[in-house]
Each structure stands twice: as structure tokens, then as C-alpha cells.
Amino acid sequence: MRIGHIENGIVLDHITAGNAMNIYNVLKLGELDCTVALIKNADSPKMGKKDIIKISTHMDIDLDILGYLDPGVTVNIIHDGEVVEQRHVELPEKVVGVIKCKNPRCITSVEREIVHEFKLTDRTKKVYRCIYCEQKA
């Protein structure tokens, strides 16, 4: 199956197979009124299978959130059908307001309007911990 090229917009490539829907939801791509294509299990010489998301508009994507969700993703910026910029995302040092602390004994479970925040404590094992109670994400 082939999905056509986009003229202007963003292509999120090298998404871990099966992870595109999660990224779609967290980045709230469902709220866009442009064309968004979500391709699952595309053949990839490097990854075997991969997912791809094509967005036919330019928008600000929070690379920190994307890096946390899937640190292998490549972000391609497309202008007039050409890739004008390519960015590789990495695990961010902090993840703010995306995931919630699961520890019922954490202060975040009771304090009003508190922003859940996690910091990267082990890059090789991809461990994030709550900045309040230090529970793993």
C-alpha cells in the first residue's frame, strides 16, 4: 500500500511499530483539521516494521514529549515536497504535564493544580522518576 507524498507539513518517521496511535493521541493530532495519515507496520530495512505519521500542515511539535514517547523518531519538515529539515529526537531531561505519577502516596495525588513532572535519572535504562516522590514513571 502506498500513501502519497505531502507538499507541506511534517512526517514523523521511524516510529516504533505499534506506537503511532499513542503519539497521535498524546500530540492531539485528532484535533487538527488538515489531512493526517497514520501508517502502521510499514516495511523498514532498518527496523523491520515501523509506523509513520504524515501531517499536511506545519505545527509546533513538542520534541521533548515525542522524545519521551519514542526516542528513535525522525521528524522531517517538508516544504514544497522537499525535506528541508530533519531532526532526531532524544530522551528529554524532563517530562512536564504529560504523564501522571502512579504512586497513591505521592503528594501529587492530593495537592490541587499540581503539575506532574518527571526527570530522567538513568538514560541507558530510560528511567524517569517523579520529582516529588521519586517513583518510576
Next chain:
Amino acid sequence: MKNLMNITDLTVEEIDELIAVAEDIIANPEKYQDACRHKLLATLFFEPSTRTRLSFESAMHRLGGAVVGFSEAGSSSSAKGESLSDTVQTVGCYADIIAMRHPKEGAPVVAARRAGVPIINAGDGAHNHPTQTLTDLLTIWRAKKRLNNLTIGLCGDLKFGRTVHSLVGAMARYSGIKFVFIAPEELKFPRYIIEDELESRGIPYKEVTTMEEAMPELDILYMTRVQKERFFNEADYIRLKDTYILTPDKLIPAKKDLAIMHPLPRVNEISVAVDDDPRAMYFPQAKNGMFIRMALILKMLEVTV
């Protein structure tokens, strides 16, 4: 230093400095009796902890300062639904320094963001209790005149006891330390702390199930309580409970200069008959808690004597 959330917020050098000040306070208490005159400590205890609160309050009074506060959440505005952040921000308008106890983990981090004055974590749930660890370190120092080259036995409930987790993290930073974990299978020291704090740094440790196996080699014996509710069935509790009670008989093979410690309160895990043994350090330990808190308050208020 702005706040103290966790014992590892302090460098080894800062801990040495606090111990040195505490020793000077013990030797020359009159020198410090007005050091914090006109300074106000707020003790915000959202859950009761009489021992820790009185230790902080005694520390501030002995420095010539004053104390305000509450001893349980029911007598604070949090009972009316006020957020922790608002409570602390208000108290920060009155007091120069805050010692806070809270049942929720990470509560002092929230407080530190809004208080505008130094915050000391006086215990946040089962998470951290850095002034207990400072108390333990001062006690070890006073008993041994060193914090390195020690074999430290930790006995009892090593799975849930935050004081032993924190003490291991703090002592693992000194050279020549060996740990002996004495616990039943059900209450063994957590594997993840062994991996993170000991194995990753090549620090020797061993795990045994009886005190007798470890006693002759120990320099420090840190006792904790084995609580009945931690066991799945009563038969296991009854089978094991006496194993972890320290009696004079069990101390016969111990070193003459062993230091026996306990964070208190004790229930029955150390026989009262041990109290008169000169190696029993648990009541001096409570007193050391007040001295190290005096040193900490001075440091955090940047008061020099």
C-alpha cells in the same frame, strides 16, 4: 543550603561540618544558647510525630529561638481544605525556617517551591527522613570517632524501614564500609537498593537470617522493629519474632566496642535488660538527634557562632 529534602542533598563534607558543629554544641552549649535569638522556627506536622517534633522544638529553644506550629493536620487550615502550597506560603510569611512532617511523599518539594524560607523535611511518608539519618551518623561518629572502615549490621524489618534504606545510602559514601543485613526472608533488604547503592559501587554486603551469624564481626548493630502486620500469617510471625529480639545472651560474642542503635520507639525488639549495657546507644542517639538538628538549623539560617 536552601532546603533539606533528602540526606543525599548533603555532601560528605557538609555532613562532616554538621557533625563538627554538633560536637562543639555538645562541648560548649552556652556558646550557642542565644545563637538564634529573634529567629522563629515553624514546625508544621501534618501527621503526629511527637519525638521528631519535640526534638526540633528543643533544638530551636536551646539555640535561643522561638517556635510556632501545629502537631496534626486536624489543627491546621488543611482541615478546611487549604492546599499545602498555600499553607506553607502563609507560614513562610511568619517564620524564618520550617520543619515539616507530612504523610504524602514529596510534600516537602511542593513546600520548598512556595515557602520562601528554608524547608527541612522532617519525614514525608515512607520516603525520606534526612534528620533521622543525620542523627544516626552523629551517633556512629560519637561512638567510633570515624564514619569509615566499619561493619554495620542492620537487623529486623529491612524491607519497609526507611531509616535503614537511608542509612545505607548515606554510609555507602564512606570507604571501607561493609553491610550485614539480618532479616527474615519476608523482610529482606530491597534488591533495587542493593543494586543501585552497593553492587554498582562494589561495596561488600552479606545477607543472613540470624543475629548469631553476624554478631562477632559487627562494629554497629542497628535494630528495627519486626511488625506483626508485615507478615502474611501469624504462624510465621510467631516463629520469627524472637529471632529478632536482642537480649544480653545474644551480645556475649559481640565486640566490646559494639554500638547498638535503634531509631526508637522500641516495642520489644531490644530487651530492657540490654539498656544498662554500655554498648546501648539508642537513648544517647535520641539526644544526638537534638544536637544535630541544632547544627542543621544554624547552617540553614546561615548563623555563625
